[in-house]
Amino acid sequence: MAERAKFREMKEGTKEDWAIIGGEYRAFAKGLPDRVLDHLKLLDGDFGGFPVCRLEHSLQTATRAHRDGRDESYVVMALLHDIGDTLGSYNHPEVAASILKPFVSEELHWICQNHGAFQGYYYFHHLGMDKNARDAFRDNPHFEACREFCEKYDQAAFDPDYESEPLEFFEPMVRRVMAKPLASLYAKAIAEE
Numbered sequence: 055m056a057e058r059a060k061f062r063e064m065k066e067g068t069k070e071d072w073a074i075i076g077g078e079y080r081a082f083a084k085g086l087p088d089r090v091l092d093h094l095k096l097l098d099g100d101f102g103g104f105p106v107c108r109l110e111h112s113l114q115t116a117t118r119a120h121r122d123g124r125d126e127s128y129v130v131m132a133l134l135h136d137i138g139d140t141l142g143s144y145n146h147p148e149v150a151a152s153i154l155k156p157f158v159s160e161e162l163h164w165i166c167q168n169h170g171a172f173q174g175y176y177y178f179h180h181l182g183m184d185k186n187a188r189d190a191f192r193d194n195p196h197f198e199a200c201r202e203f204c205e206k207y208d209q210a211a212f213d214p215d216y217e218s219e220p221l222e223f224f225e226p227m228v229r230r231v232m233a234k235p236l237a238s239l240y241a242k243a244i245a246e247e
């Protein structure tokens with residue numbers, strides 16, 4: 055059986071306890087790309103009334119970004135931008151943005167976090183909402199980047215006839231981008247191997 059810490063309350067914890075937990079944590083953290091890829095697969099076959107399922111939409115968004123010459127972290131952001139659909143039914147962009155945050159630039163994080171309002175430009179008016187809701191972000195330095203992501207890739211990725219790359223194509227990119235956090239509260243624990 056794997057070793058376990060002996061405390062019943064954290065305040066009783068010892069260096070030995072935390073050596074055990076730290077070792078487990080490092081191994082677990084390395085499995086993040088696998089867990090993310092597995093979770094992304096939950097979107098397969100989930101149409102929600104759209105012309106393509108959520109997985110195909112994700113693949114198509116990423117494929118369009120990749121074929122347009124975007125770098126790897128951008129493509130991974132594009133692939134994962136709707137991964138929060140399963141658990142974040144009322145705030146899906148924030149779920150994806152939180153998962154990506156340790157691994158991408160502030161701009162890519164911002165795009166992901168705010169793409170919902172920017173996507174609204176293409177459909178909010180059909181639901182009696184304000185299509186210009188994105189204008190609340192006009193003064194933000196990332197406004198144009200987010201507008202472009204939605205215009206070129208996200209809103210354009212509902213074509214059932216488009217030949218998207220399969221998930222396997224993006225797997226190595228996800229593994230590389232998520233190999234090491236650029237910043238994390240736990241960065242020191244991860245570094246102490």
Ligand SMILES: [Fe+2]
Pocket residue numbers: 135136146147169170173
């Ligand atoms: Fe979305």
Ligand SMILES: [Fe+2]
Pocket residue numbers: 111115135136208
């Ligand atoms: Fe999307």
